[in-house]
Amino acid sequence: MTKTQFHRFSAIAAGAAALLVLQGCSSYVSKGITDDGKATEVVFPSIDNDAWLKEGTFPNLDNLRAVAPGVTKDQLYDLLGRPHFREGLAGPREWDYIFHFRKAGGGVTTCQYKAIFDKDYKAQTFHWLPAGCGDVLAARPVQAAERPAGPAPAAPRKITLGADGLFRFDGGALADLLPEGRRKLDALAGDIKSVKTFDAIKVTGHTDRLGSNTYNNALSLARANTVRDYLVQAGVAPQNMQVQGKGESEPKVQCAQTSRAALIDCLAPNRRVEIEVFGGR
Template structure:
């Protein structure tokens, strides 16, 4: 059974499923999406991962845990689905965040105006004199190979105008802020770290030197920002296949995110993504592999983009 109850999500994978599509907080453990996982992005209190063996199949059970944002206690709908009922469809389908125009919705808008901007909500739930409209919003993650479905709520007061808006999970709000909110370039700090310092060539495991470098970065960010939105972007050189480089860049960004979390930065304030070899800063021409690796060194990097949450 796949159960989502009171903000806790259980994702059950059937035999033959790969691990793709499961993510936690933007890493390759997060529950999402629209590939194999078929579980939405409800907020949870704890995260547990349990593997159960049977004679015929291996069933992975993931109780995915992510901190809720200010939306805690709001009537976001839960799901309960028998395992036997899972098929190729998804438990929740979201609308593309880029087409919704959520930035136009705020206090003071009427119900009619909200529906004109966002369309009909997935649910309308009256509670304690307020009306709650829920929308499912999806974001591409993991280099666009999967999508995370987030729950977004618009609350109307007794006067039938918007009193507040909420994301069920803080991580979804972080995704939204990092991809949609227009932040002046002068307010965005970019820290570029050499992947050759952080990792071995072609690897995604942090070196000891890389760990120390990230410790220094974490201390600086904690001292400078009260509530930062942090985007971690992995880049590679052009050596190797496009697919390998894209996956490597994603794994490296996620490794940096996990390490920064260990150094005290909130996990739900960070988004990790990989862009492979698509954004080089230098171009090199040489037939010697070692010379090429040295020349392409600036392309192997992790960029940390930071701004104060709006």
């Protein structure tokens, strides 16, 4: 086996492992889910036994308010991220999340959130545990005239790292990180830790168009997970970190070279990992 073949095999194995996590079966199913996305008995999973992301996330409230009957799985994924339990992405008729909300007087409230899909896999009903957690969406936002004078919230800070500088070609696992990639991530971790507070960090992996959609989606997610895991090992708090893989769906450049080597070089900007820091102060 050549070195290139070995690296490709390692990447495929990492991608397959990520897909297995996403497609794991669950030990809980709501009872009597109908074609129109309702259930006769809503069953919530156990955080300790069924969640792969037990620490949950602090969701964006505007994104939560944008969720409404009829949203597709892709739209829900874009708004809230992948589900936090081992229930798979494609087939299941319900997705579950663990959300944290900061209390006005201090402290944090932890809630579970469930979306149930109709036969066409559009979310139709939504449920909270405890039920009162949904009140956070009804809270009246402060109007502009009522806000105290002060600087406007800062826009999210986005750092884009080229995948070619982070990973060996076609690689996405921790073992595929290049020495220069490790140095970049160490510097980034130090920069993030110097921020006093932040609301969330989103890590998004991207690939070029070479290869199948399934392979590229798995590879982009594996790269994002590796970057997240590396930052956590470097001391960045994991609680507010969100991870997603966009595959080849958001290219920065379009290329038409006939030589494969030239095409790979041209497509380099599409192979990247983006890190967004929200609310850093």
